[in-house]
Amino acid sequence: MASPLRIEFAGGLYPVTSRGDGREAIFLSDADRDAFLGVSSEVVEDFNWAVHAYCLMDNHYHLLVENPDGNLWMGTQ
Numbered sequence: 024m025a026s027p028l029r030i031e032f033a034g035g036l037y038p039v040t041s042r043g044d045g046r047e048a049i050f051l052s053d054a055d056r057d058a059f060l061g062v063s064s065e066v067v068e069d070f071n072w073a074v075h076a077y078c079l080m081d082n083h084y085h086l087l088v089e090n091p092d093g094n095l096w097m098g099t100q
Contacts, residue, residue: 070094
């Protein structure tokens with residue numbers, strides 16, 4: 024089920040999270056975590072975000088993203 028649309032403000036701080044289906048693991052190894060961080064760093068650079076904190080658990084992740092341009096929706100598709 025999709026998350027409801029959120030109101031975005033330029034310069035806002037937003038929690039971004041995702042959990043595995045049925046709470047199943049989404050990261051099976053450190054290589055998976057490294058790949059996620061690599062892709063995430065490209066998205067952060069492409070959309071001019073700043074990640075202030077992150078936590079990668081076996082079955083979900085949390086990011087605290089600052090969004091200077093009000094374009095969070097573009098990078099979370």
